[in-house]
Amino acid sequence: MSSTVSDSDAELFAGLTLTGEPEVAALRAAVRGVVLEPGDPGWDAARGAFNLVIDQRPRLIAIPADAADVAAVLRFADLSGLRVAPQRTGHNAAPLGSLDRTILLRTDALREVRIDASRRRALVGAGAKWADVVPRASELGLAALHGSTPDVSVVGYTLGGGLGWYARALGLACNSVTGIQVVTPGAEPRWVDPDVEPELFWALRGGGGNFGVVTAIEFVLYPVAEVYAGVLFFPWERSSEVLHAWERWTRTVPDEMTSVGRILQFPPFEEIPEPLRGKSFVLVEGVFLGDEEAGARLIEPLRALGPVLDTFAMVAPAGIAELHMDPPTPSPYQGESQVLADLTPEAVDRFVAATGPGSGSPLVSAEIRHLGGELDRVRPGSGALSRMPGSYIFFGVGMTPVPESVPPVHRALAAAKESLAELASGQYLNFVETAVDAAELFPADAYARLRAVRAGVDPRGVVKANHEIRVAEAGN
């Protein structure tokens, strides 16, 4: 695992000044893709993040055309004293902080998707989003372990774990990965899997984007022709009753049912359909890996509460891509999350008091996802995130289109989190949207192991991840 700059690199970027301004012309000459400086046409579009609150101002932007370009960008950065932040959508750009001395490496052009139905495998480029994969797999009777929005990159989502709609039955997406093409600083693109560099392969599956730039990822697809899935909408005045019923119900369901209890206040935006626009609800969303008869029997206790809208039906895997109604276009928002050891009736009361009717909460969404099942089982050969550290997870989001909306949203997120604080049992990297010490995201032994892997592949810390695992110091 060499990470030193070789003689040929020095030749490639001959004349590069190691201090002072990076010689962008040398990088442009070395890559097939695009290199942008501030003010270049396309600069503003390329520096944008999904979260419109984030104003990214990198030193340069590189949009590699292939893995060889990625290697060249990393070499150039290392020689120039710059860092490289890989990014696709900027869905989790907030924790990155200043990009002053950083090349923002957009993976947008690496969008190839290959599906091998006979082997039930997908091999996708780092630029592919779930929207590029899920419908194609679905047509072949196959399902991938995607999450609640089709708009995140498969790679970014999976490197951080990947908590999706089949999670209680099939686990985290990172633990269905079979191989990864990665470029580490000072090295050529290479393939890692359980047999080739198993330690790096372990770290990449749940340790986030700390170990190089991933250019492609291969993972298992599951044979799923249809699922029983949908949403039960209730008037939000019934938040307490419905969330209590949902909490009790989660104790009874098999692993094949993954569900969410949620308070949703739709903003008055035109793109939201009329019956929902500007209205508030308490919801139960669910996906059941099974047939209609068994699914309907399972949700009967919740259906008996009398929802105002019930969308549960048998659908192909592609039909659940937008079940969670995440915003399809870039938006300004703040989010908070917390993994919970358990959920108690008292905690439900406090949560509803903080986010439901009468709370004055401006949060668009305050949800609790049911974990457990396969998410709680550690399997041999799993990655750095081998299990979720709790039985439920809270995620809250508030829209912050203007500066004045930030303080009330912060207060509401803090109140929602506080309402569940006594059950807090950990953090989940993908849902953490603020800068935290990455040590908080992993058990101590896993974190020490992750630091050692990082020291082996990126000792100078060239790669800048949103949740950075510090390079282990000698003897540490």
Ligand SMILES: Cc1cc2nc3c(=O)[nH]c(=O)nc-3n(C[C@H](O)[C@H](O)[C@H](O)COP(=O)(O)OP(=O)(O)OC[C@H]3O[C@@H](n4cnc5c(N)ncnc54)[C@H](O)[C@@H]3O)c2cc1C
């Ligand atoms: C609306 C919404 C819904 C979501 N739903 C879910 C969900 O259901 N389940 C879930 O688990 N998560 C979910 N997430 C969280 C999401 O998975 C993370 O934000 C994830 O990091 C997004 O990946 P991205 O590449 O699209 O984002 P980016 O912000 O582009 O990337 C995030 C980080 O991933 C790393 N990264 C990305 N690409 C590469 C690469 N090629 N090589 C190395 N590192 C890379 C980098 O460290 C980067 O900073 C959701 C987020 C949002 C905003």
